[in-house]
Amino acid sequence: MTIITRFFNSTLGKKYIMAITGFLLFGFVIIHMLGNLQIFIGPAAINDYAEMLKSKAALLWGARLGLLVITILHIVTAIQLVLRNRAARPVKYGTGKAPVAASLTSRTAAISGTIILAFIIFHLLHYTIGGINPELLQLRDATGRHDVFQMMVQGFSNPLIAGFYLLAMALLCMHLSHGVSSMFQSLGLKSGAYDMVIDRVAKVAAGAIFLGNCAIVIAVLAGLVK
Numbered sequence: 001m002t003i004i005t006r007f008f009n010s011t012l013g014k015k016y017i018m019a020i021t022g023f024l025l026f027g028f029v030i031i032h033m034l035g036n037l038q039i040f041i042g043p044a045a046i047n048d049y050a051e052m053l054k055s056k057a058a059l060l061w062g063a064r065l066g067l068l069v070i071t072i073l074h075i076v077t078a079i080q081l082v083l084r085n086r087a088a089r090p091v092k093y094g095t096g097k098a099p100v101a102a103s104l105t106s107r108t109a110a111i112s113g114t115i116i117l118a119f120i121i122f123h124l125l126h127y128t129i130g131g132i133n134p135e136l137l138q139l140r141d142a143t144g145r146h147d148v149f150q151m152m153v154q155g156f157s158n159p160l161i162a163g164f165y166l167l168a169m170a171l172l173c174m175h176l177s178h179g180v181s182s183m184f185q186s187l188g189l190k191s192g193a194y195d196m197v198i199d200r201v202a203k204v205a206a207g208a209i210f211l212g213n214c215a216i217v218i219a220v221l222a223g224l225v226k
């Protein structure tokens with residue numbers, strides 16, 4: 001076994017993989033939100049943006065593949081860490097003793113992460129693959145291109161679907177505020193003096209993502225974007 005494979009098989013190495021893949025996914029979520037917020041500029045802006053993203057097939061499929069690999073690495077490594085953590089736990093479930101704080105936060109991250117995964121599958125079926133409301137992918141604007149603006153307006157006009165998005169965004173916010181803070185810890189960048197600042201930055205970033213994404217859903221539900 002080389003020194004590199006030995007490192008990535010160690011618990012520290014796996015925490016590095018979680019931190020780096022988490023950072024890349026966090027970057028995607030911010031860029032995706034900034035792109036989607038163009039719905040507030042108007043149909044032409046968001047439809048132009050969507051058309052531009054899809055205009056270079058090689059870039060689009062490269063980014064999709066990259067995102068898929070990063071997501072799978074993040075999930076598989078998380079499962080491996082949970083299993084290792086469980087194997088190393090001295091107190092078994094059912095003994096009546098409360099779990100230690102660290103395992104409580106990672107259990108919360110595991111639950112929110114699982115629901116976020118369910119959300120991503122639902123979201124892809126809703127807006128990309130067309131398994132849910134396939135007519136949304138057929139919408140065309142006056143210039144004949146995919147009308148992403150109308151797709152979002154019609155998609156979020158269903159209160160049940162909008163409610164699921166809002167719930168998923170609340171869980172994403174929780175997951176990110178824990179994740180960003182533990183990312184700094186895993187990379188050895190949390191060393192006492194700046195701990196409070198790092199935790200606060202993590203909460204503000206996660207809160208901004210929650211507000212930005214929910215603003216889109218709520219604006220449609222309230223009839224402000226139509």
Ligand code: HEM
Pocket residue numbers: 029032036050051053064067120123124127128148152165169172213214216217
């Ligand atoms: C309220 C929040 C969100 C809104 C309004 C939204 C909106 C959209 C829309 C409109 C598309 C289709 C774009 C197009 O066809 O041009 C899309 C695709 C996508 N979204 Fe979201 N999204 C949200 C949250 C998220 C989150 C939190 C994630 C990931 C954690 C995510 C991941 C994706 C992915 C992977 C795609 C597929 C991109 C592709 O390959 O075509 N979205 N989203």
